[in-house]
Amino acid sequence: MKRVPVERKRRRPTGSGVVLSVDLIVDTARELIDAQGAQAFTVRKLGAALGADPSAVYRYFRNTEELLLALADRLIGESMAxxxxxxxxxxxxxxxxxxxxxxxxxxxxxxxxxxxxxxxxxxxxxxxxxxxxxxxxxxxxxxxxxxxxxxxxxxxxxxxxxxxxxxxxxxxxxxxxxxxxxxxxxxxxxxxxxxxxxxxxxxxxxxxxxxxxxxxxxxxxxxxxxxxxxx
The missing domain is CATH 1.10.357.10 (Tetracycline Repressor, domain 2)
Incomplete structure (x- = not known):
């Protein structure tokens, strides 16, 4: 199945009413890792923090590796701001x-x-x-x-x-x-x-x-x- 680019995905609210986006997922992952450390980070915890089923994260990132690299790149962007x-x-x-x-x-x-x-x-x-x-x-x-x-x-x-x-x-x-x-x-x-x-x-x-x-x-x-x- 061809992967749909993130920017073309339709944003839909989760069951708790949260509208997921790449930025929201990356920001929430950053908060979790800052608080608990990288070793304790899981997509299950991320889903709970987002108020979404963990599988929803995989509509934006293929795997945890891709998410963590996006987070690392975000910090480089912030450092250069x-x-x-x-x-x-x-x-x-x-x-x-x-x-x-x-x-x-x-x-x-x-x-x-x-x-x-x-x-x-x-x-x-x-x-x-x-x-x-x-x-x-x-x-x-x-x-x-x-x-x-x-x-x-x-x-x-x-x-x-x-x-x-x-x-x-x-x-x-x-x-x-x-x-x-x-x-x-x-x-x-x-x-x-x-x-x-x-x-x-x-x-x-x-x-x-x-x-x-x-x-x-x-x-x-x-x-x-x-x-x-x-x-």
């Missing part, structure tokens, strides 16, 4: 990457799967188009622009997945991990751990996110490489 080009390719790349990072941290439960998937959908396509375009603007050749974008975005999404995992920890767990840098590492004896003893006052820095320092290091290297190409 306020992004605007400034004319400075390095600053724009930095902001583009941080948009993706901040989106993951706003939805840490969704980041558990969204940071490792390729949606292949319009919002992701636009984000990749923008990132690769900025690197081409900087003067990199085609293959180098793609490699550098891959390095940048995977670095940022890797940090996003790590920091989102930390955000999913219980507050007591996070606090214990933060204290460990001072209590467990800061008190190590100088004769056995001379380097850690020397930097002991700065070890609490390890409790924070390293995403911006990592991004700035990469961008500094890219700016240096781009400047070298101009000479």
């Amino acid at each position: 306020d992004f605007a080009l400034s004319g400075d390719w390095a600053a724009d790349l930095r902001e583009l990457c941080l948009c993706a990072y901040r989106s993951a941290l706003r939805h840490p439960q969704i980041a558990a799967f969204s940071t490792i998937r390729v949606t292949g959908r319009p919002h992701e396509q636009r984000a990749v188009e923008t990132g690769v375009g900025l690197l081409l603007q900087a003067g990199f050749d085609d293959a180098t622009a793609v490699r550098h974008y891959h390095t940048l975005i995977d670095t940022v999404l890797g940090h996003a997945a790590l920091d989102a995992g930390v955000a999913r920890l219980a507050p007591a767990q996070r606090a214990a991990d933060e204290r460990a840098w001072q209590a467990a590492y800061g008190a190590l004896p100088a004769d056995e751990y001379p380097s850690l003893h020397r930097v002991r006052e700065h070890l609490p820095l390890m409790a924070g996110s390293a995403v911006e320092p990592a991004l700035d290091l990469l961008l500094a290297a890219l700016k240096g490489e781009a400047a070298g190409r101009e000479r």
Whole structure:
């Protein structure tokens, strides 16, 4: 049977009077996963939250995989909503990457799967188009622009997945991990751990996110490489 495109489907109210749509289903899935986590998400729970039979979801999405990819792409779109080009390719790349990072941290439960998937959908396509375009603007050749974008975005999404995992920890767990840098590492004896003893006052820095320092290091290297190409 030929699948009817979503935009051509007739919207009909469910038994509870709710009119289903792609946007409503994706928004409700987001709320459920934000609240309960991706592992606990089921179409049965989604149907209950929508006030519809779970099978109704499959009129809009072939399977759960398609729904989750649509949700991941929606978040990319939201992360790009306020992004605007400034004319400075390095600053724009930095902001583009941080948009993706901040989106993951706003939805840490969704980041558990969204940071490792390729949606292949319009919002992701636009984000990749923008990132690769900025690197081409900087003067990199085609293959180098793609490699550098891959390095940048995977670095940022890797940090996003790590920091989102930390955000999913219980507050007591996070606090214990933060204290460990001072209590467990800061008190190590100088004769056995001379380097850690020397930097002991700065070890609490390890409790924070390293995403911006990592991004700035990469961008500094890219700016240096781009400047070298101009000479």
